Amino acid sequence: MEAHICNASKEPITNNTGSTIFPCPKCGHKFIVRSTHAREIAAAYKCPNCKFVGPN
Numbered sequence: 001m002e003a004h005i006c007n008a009s010k011e012p013i014t015n016n017t018g019s020t021i022f023p024c025p026k027c028g029h030k031f032i033v034r035s036t037h038a039r040e041i042a043a044a045y046k047c048p049n050c051k052f053v054g055p056n
Helices: 036-040
Strands: 020-023 031-034
Touching: none
Parallel strands: none
Antiparallel strands: 020 031
């Protein structure tokens, strides 16, 4: 089983309540993985496929 790694912090999100995984809002081809902490501080993430930057 592959561990999920936060796109922003590069930390594993195993057993991380409040973390999320969703398809890129722009291309939908890659999944964005967000830890609880990254979501709380609104840390930026970048899609490895289309280079979309979020959350803003």
